[in-house]
Amino acid sequence: MAKTKKFLYVNRKAPYGTIYALESLEVVLIGAAFEQDVALAFVDDGVFQLAKGQNTDGIGVKNFSPTFRALGDYDVQKLFVERESLEERGLSEADLIEVVYEDEDDDWAEKSAIHVVGRAEIADIMADADVVLSF
Amino acid sequence: MAYEVNGQTVECDEEGYITNLSEWSKELGEIIAKAEDLEMDDDRWEVVNFLRSYYEEYQIAPAVRVLIKAAKKSMGPEKGNNKYMYELFPYGPAKQACKIAGLPKPTGCV
Numbered sequence: 001m002a003k004t005k006k007f008l009y010v011n012r013k014a015p016y017g018t019i020y021a022l023e024s025l026e027v028v029l030i031g032a033a034f035e036q037d038v039a040l041a042f043v044d045d046g047v048f049q050l051a052k053g054q055n056t057d058g059i060g061v062k063n064f065s066p067t068f069r070a071l072g073d074y075d076v077q078k079l080f081v082e083r084e085s086l087e088e089r090g091l092s093e094a095d096l097i098e099v100v101y102e103d104e105d106d107d108w109a110e111k112s113a114i115h116v117v118g119r120a121e122i123a124d125i126m127a128d129a130d131v132v133l134s135f
Numbered sequence: 136m137a138y139e140v141n142g143q144t145v146e147c148d149e150e151g152y153i154t155n156l157s158e159w160s161k162e163l164g165e166i167i168a169k170a171e172d173l174e175m176d177d178d179r180w181e182v183v184n185f186l187r188s189y190y191e192e193y194q195i196a197p198a199v200r201v202l203i204k205a206a207k208k209s210m211g212p213e214k215g216n217n218k219y220m221y222e223l224f225p226y227g228p229a230k231q232a233c234k235i236a237g238l239p240k241p242t243g244c245v
Contacts, residue, residue, distance in 0.1 A: 029242045033198055062194065070193035073201045 006037045008129035011046035015065065016056065021049050022064055024135035029067075032074040039078035039129070040071075041122055046135075047085045050096045050114070065097060072101030077113050084119045138166050152234050159237030167235045171226070175235070179223050181210065183236045196241040199229040 009028050015021045032038055042050060049065070056063040071079070079099055086092060093116050102108040117125070126132055138145045138153070140163045147153045151170060153163070164183060168175045175183075185206060189197055197205065199220075207215025220228035229241040 026242055029195070029198070033200065064194055066192060066194045070195055070197070070201075073197065073205060 004036050005130040006039070006128065007031060008039050008041060008126060008132045010041045010043065010126070010132060010134045011049055012044045013135065014045040015049045015051075015054065016059060016061060020135040021046070024133075025064065025067060027133070028071070028076065029074060032071075032076055035075075038076050039080060039125065040076070041080045041082070041125060043082040043085050043122060045085075045089075047081055047089060047091060047096075050079070050081065050099075051091065052095055052097050068097060069099055071099055072113060075101070077101045077103075077111075079114045080122060080125055081114060081116045082119055082122050083116050086116065138163060138170070140166060150234075150240070152240055153237050156237055156239075163237065164235050167237075171231055171234065173224070173231070173235070178214075179232070179235075181214075182206070182220070182223060182228065182232050185209065186232055186236045186238060190236070190238050196229065196233045196236075196238040198241050199227065202229055202232075 009024055011021060011024050013020045028038060028040065050068060051065070054063050054065045068079075081093075081096065086095075093114070096114060099113040100110045101113050103111050136147050136149060136151065138147060140160065145153055145158045145163055146155065151167065153159060153167075165175050168179070173179065186196060186202070189195075189202075189205065203215055203217060203220060205215075206220070209215075213219070224231040233239070233241055
């Protein structure tokens with residue numbers, strides 16, 4: 001098998017108002033079928049995509065935030081959220097939805113896929129990726 | 136295109152997926168299955184109901200690989216495998232079972 005590449009999907013925009021967030025998630029779900037090393041980063045307004053308790057009734061579009069919770073089933077285990085972006089928006093990790101995966105190497109223990117990391121670490125993660133797709 | 140259920144018309148796209156998910160009913164599921172040359176039995180309903188509850192929870196129709204993995208967990212390995220699923224739904228469990236379940240085509244399915 002060809003060497004797997006590290007894919008990083010960078011999400012910078014609020015979940016609604018533009019199509020970027022939903023399109024990014026769809027690409028992630030499609031791409032996950034190809035058994036690459038997939039990670040997601042949430043920075044700037046992108047952190048709102050993972051906010052708990054989204055309600056889209058008033059704007060007539062589908063609330064797709066529950067779909068993030070399916071990522072574990074797709075073997076996507078790394079969602080990096082930038083701490084500074086959260087803080088600048090008055091959010092903390094407690095305001096985010098839960099995304100878990102089952103760790104094959106640890107007797108299928110359920111683990112959180114969400115990792116809150118600092119801005120400098122996000123830069124390292126970007127530098128380390130083979131392919132960066134920005135949405 | 137459309138299906139007829141008890142005198143009601145239910146719109147669908149050119150591949151037979153219904154356009155308004157809220158118009159689904161068990162009767163409609165039977166009718167879509169018939170159009171797919173399938174007879175609904177308990178085993179097929181088990182998969183269709185599973186897909187509907189997966190959609191309810193995650194707002195997506197899962198890819199085949201994910202469906203089989205999740206089915207393995209909730210229905211056991213004798214049902215959560217490719218052979219079993221393709222015997223029930225020869226043209227693809229995700230595609231055919233999703234259509235019968237009134238869900239959109241699975242993401243990533245071409």
